[in-house]
Amino acid sequence: MNETDFSPLEKAIAKKIDQTKSKATQPGYLRQLVAKLHLRIEAALARGCEYDDLAKSIAESGVKISAATLKQYHTEYRRQLEKEVGDNSDSSDSTLPPAVPVPATRKPEVAIKDANTQPAAVLPKIKQEAAERLFSNK
Structure with missing residues (x-):
């Protein structure tokens, strides 16, 4: 056509x-x-x-x-x-480590007493440990 x-x-x-x-x-x-x-x-x-x-x-x-x-x-x-x-x-070729839960380590606790010598609270010594690590590195 x-x-x-x-x-x-x-x-x-x-x-x-x-x-x-x-x-x-x-x-x-x-x-x-x-x-x-x-x-x-x-x-x-x-x-x-x-x-x-x-x-x-x-x-x-x-x-x-x-x-x-x-x-x-x-x-x-x-x-x-x-x-x-x-x-x-x-796959075993993975670049990431296997997902294994890591057990949590418990921080030592210190008893704090108030003015009446009664235990007010039990707190972790996080601040004290952080300060010790900071000053020990210097």
Whole structure:
């Protein structure tokens, strides 16, 4: 069919098709886009936005994506990140030490008596120990 046989409407549609951005049609482009925008999508969802709103915003930029596809790709990427975090925390190659609780050491206590020689309170000697450490370093 020859372009001269096109109606004005068909010519306009053909022009729009020719101007379509090619990268949106590349395999995996939408998944990569969702992965790159993951944190922004998370923030928008936290603010109460819905996938429909986000898909419309993306479509306004010229990349056609449905809300269902956006939700699918986003949740898949989120699960992938959670799995990677779980795998890294279980590995023995971790640079962080294992989470072993350290027993707390109890500070020595001293009894303080008031003017009537009655014990008023039992307090740790934190200030005294701090002062001793400060002056012992000099």
